[in-house]
Amino acid sequence: MSDMSARLLALLSLLQTPREWPGSELAERLEVSPRTIRRDIDRLRELGYPVQATMGAVGGYRLAAGAAMPPLLLDDEEAVAIAVGLRTAAAHPVDGIDEASVRALAKLEQVLPSRLRHRVGVLAAATVPMLAGAEPPVDPRTLVVLAGAAANRERLRFAYRSGDGAETRRLTEPYRLVTAGRRWYLLAYDIDRDDWRVFRADRIGDPHPTGVRVPARVPPEQDPAAFVAAKLHSSAPVYEVVATVRLPAGQVAGRLGAAAGTVEPIDDHSCRLRGPADTLEWLASRLLMLGCEFEVHEPPELRAYLGALGARAARAAQTPTITY
Amino acid sequence: MSDMSARLLALLSLLQTPREWPGSELAERLEVSPRTIRRDIDRLRELGYPVQATMGAVGGYRLAAGAAMPPLLLDDEEAVAIAVGLRTAAAHPVDGIDEASVRALAKLEQVLPSRLRHRVGVLAAATVPMLAGAEPPVDPRTLVVLAGAAANRERLRFAYRSGDGAETRRLTEPYRLVTAGRRWYLLAYDIDRDDWRVFRADRIGDPHPTGVRVPARVPPEQDPAAFVAAKLHSSAPVYEVVATVRLPAGQVAGRLGAAAGTVEPIDDHSCRLRGPADTLEWLASRLLMLGCEFEVHEPPELRAYLGALGARAARAAQTPTITY
DNA sequence: GCCATGTAGGTCATGACCTGTCCTAGATGA
DNA sequence: TCATCTAGGACAGGTCATGACCTACATGGC
Known part of the structure; x- marks a missing residue:
């Protein structure tokens, strides 16, 4: 046939x-x-x-390369490699392609044979933490479910842990999955609370669609990302980092990437870094990995963190007194 | 039609x-x-x-998910997301799917429309360094060319920088692209030197296939990976790391990933980490990111590196004396 | 310069098979 | 109970896919 x-x-x-x-x-x-x-x-x-x-x-x-993407025909290993790559990419939304990678992951996981799905799980578990910072990583499968429910306009039920550890069950109509900073947020209409809410994806547990399809609700704002940003701004303080780095501006910009903020040259050997620091741990490790001298002016929290980190490194470096 | x-x-x-x-x-x-x-x-x-x-x-x-992978039909953004994800994955070969991800990347980049290729370049440039350690990152496009030449049995010409900075031009018959540690190596027959050689992918510049197809040469050994490992072992020393980590074994294993080595519990609150440390910088940052106390017993080079890192962090944390 | 080997494409006869239009049966949720 | 969906059989008509054979043209090795 x-x-x-x-x-x-x-x-x-x-x-x-x-x-x-x-x-x-x-x-x-x-x-x-x-x-x-x-x-x-x-x-x-x-x-x-x-x-x-x-x-x-x-x-x-x-x-050859043409005007449109041909259907990709992958063998098993290639499919697994792509799934793992997308999972780590989704767990670190620093790009400009966050939602596209989740969409692609959803597409792939929908049709991924079960035996391969198992391999993806094993490999991703071994890989994701290597790239992760101190952040609680998001479960990519959760992201896939959230994105699917939002695209499909399906009601979604999940458990939500708030900041103080309290866990509640929510029934929502997801509208959009967006990134802000280095985190994923779900913008959804909370049916019980009868209002729009912003949920942190890493605090959502055990989401499953109810199967109930609902008409599109009028979104709270034109731009979902702006709405999320506004909500966040009012609740969580965002640090603004200012640092002097003893390395030419060009090298710093290249090695820190675009998302780290702006880099202005001071002279031929040093530059000034300014930008939002959504997570101190991540920024500290990036700066240390540059391998050069640097000074942190703002925020004081980053200085404190670096001090603690330095002390811990120094303790770890001492000649051990115990035998093994 | x-x-x-x-x-x-x-x-x-x-x-x-x-x-x-x-x-x-x-x-x-x-x-x-x-x-x-x-x-x-x-x-x-x-x-x-x-x-x-x-x-x-x-x-x-x-x-639904079936027995085989159906052809993936991606829109532009999804294709870009996958390409970026694969590039970063290829630049950090820590998985068990190194060559599969390069194969998939080669497949994708072969058919990627040129306007998308440009976007991939921009996004990857902004993304890759965020995840990179102090290692010189490999250019994923180079990897794609190497893998393609090896699969296609095409002669390959490239510039090679040796460890002391000397640059030579090589004409080779690539046999296989393999990973060892966290680096990519090309196993190829060097035609001018008339012998098998192992090239570090990050030192290969400007590779281009000559178009000449050659019959498969008898490989130096059954297992390319073993051959590369043997070659490396004779030239570069591989550190063996031993550390005590003040965290339950289960948590450490989960957060360091499988590639970091073996984790044995000492008691309920601490465990011992053993494994190869191909790059000190990477391991040091991983250990620090655990956020707990730890002690390094071996190698002394790692202790020295941690000491320097700690001192640098302490200096950076001091209250700045200059105004800005 | 010749020849082997590859792509490119025209023509033709044959028959497979794809399509739309009927039809009925079964499952499921409001 | 009814509306709405999937599932699938029968049939007629005509499109079009296939293989065989042909010539033209490009390219690299000899």
């Missing part, structure tokens, strides 16, 4: 390999005549996939 | 969305009769894609 569609998919899969395929070899693999292969390649081209052909004795076909 | 294939692909794309699609809506979107939609869904099922259907008044179709 639908012989040709399966063959076109297989052809697309073969052409995505980074090598050149002679038409005769493709014909052999797909068990059709070379003429049909040529026709299939024409078909792919008409569908918008730019199949490049190099002529001559050592020629062959390969898929 | 090839109307049905395009429709099946579009159908697959729609079904990958995390929502349920009634057959009538699918028929409307794809501009065919509902009967044809049902037939298409049958076809997909025969091709191995498990389309789940919920019956009843609010029913619909959706794609």
Whole structure:
């Protein structure tokens, strides 16, 4: 059944390999005549996939970059690699592609064979903490559920731990998943409280959609991100960091990344760093990893943290008195 | 042309969305009769894609997890997110899926539209250094080229900086790209030197395939990874770390990840960490991020590094004397 | 300069199969 | 109980995919 569609998919899969395929070899693999292969390649081209052909004795076909993304045909290991990569990316929303990576993760996990899902879990558990700071990492599966419920307009029930440790059960209509700083937030309508609320994703436990589809509620504001930012600003203080770094501005900007704030040169050997510091631990480790001298002017909390860190490092570095 | 294939692909794309699609809506979107939609869904099922259907008044179709990976149909942003995630994953080969992620990256970058490629470059530049340690990060594009040349058996020409800074041009026949520790190595036959060599990927500059395809050379050993490890062992010393951590063993194992080594409990409050420490900087930062007391017994180099780090942190934490 | 080997594409006969339009059966929630 | 969805059989008509054979053209090795 639908012989040709399966063959076109297989052809697309073969052409995505980074090598050149002679038409005769493709014909052999797909068990059709070379003429049909040529026709299939024409078909792919008409569908918008730019199949490049190099002529001559050592020629062959390969898929080039075109105007649109062709369907990606992955083997098991590649799928696992992508899932793991997306999970770590979702756990560290520092990009400009936060929600896209969660969407892609949702897509992938929806169709990921169960045996692979297990491998993803194991590998992600071994990988995520390596990149994490002191932040409580978000469970990427939670993010996937939240994003799915928001996109699907499904009611969502979950347990929520507030800042003081109290746990409540919530019934909500999710509207959008957004990032602010280095955290994920769910903007949703809380049905019991009859108002819009902002939930920190890392405090949401055991979310599951109720299956009830609801019409889109009028959002509280045009821009969900702005609404979340406003809510946060009123509750949690955001530190503003000012530091002098003894390294040329260009190097600092390159090694800290764009999200760290602005870097202004002071002279050829040092520069000033200014920016929001949503988590002190993360910024401290970044600064230390630069490997150069630096001074922190603001905030005092960061100085205190660095002092404690330095003392702990010094204690750890002492020649041990115990044997082992 | 090839109307049905395009429709099946579009159908697959729609079904990958995390929502349920009634057959009538699918028929409307794809501009065919509902009967044809049902037939298409049958076809997909025969091709191995498990389309789940919920019956009843609010029913619909959706794609579930099956035995094999269906072709992933991504929009622009999702493709960019995956590419960025894979780049950072490739730059930090700590997993068990190193080469798979490079393969997937090669596949993706081969077909990524150029306008998206640009966005990937920008975002990756802003993201990679955030996660990087003091290590010189590898250029993921270099990795992609290396892996492609090895898979395609193409001769590869590149510039190589040795440890003392000398730069030479090499003409090689790449055999395999492997990871050892937290670095990438290329195992290749050096044609000018007429012998097998191991190249550090981060020291390879400006690689480009010559286009010359060569038959597979007899590899120096069964296992490329073992060969690389042997080569490295003879040249670079590998530290063995021993540390006492004042935290329960379970927590340490979970937060350091599997690649950090073995964790044995000492008592309820502390444990012993043993393992290879390929890079001191990385391990030091991981230990500090645990947020607990710890003592380093071996190697002395790690103690020295921690001491210097602690002193630097202490200096940075002092109340600044300059105004700003 | 020649030849082998690859892509590119035209034509034609045959028959498979895709499609829309009927139809009925079964499941499910309001 | 009824509306609404999935599931699937029967049938007629015509599109179009396939293989066989052909020529034209590009390229690299000899």
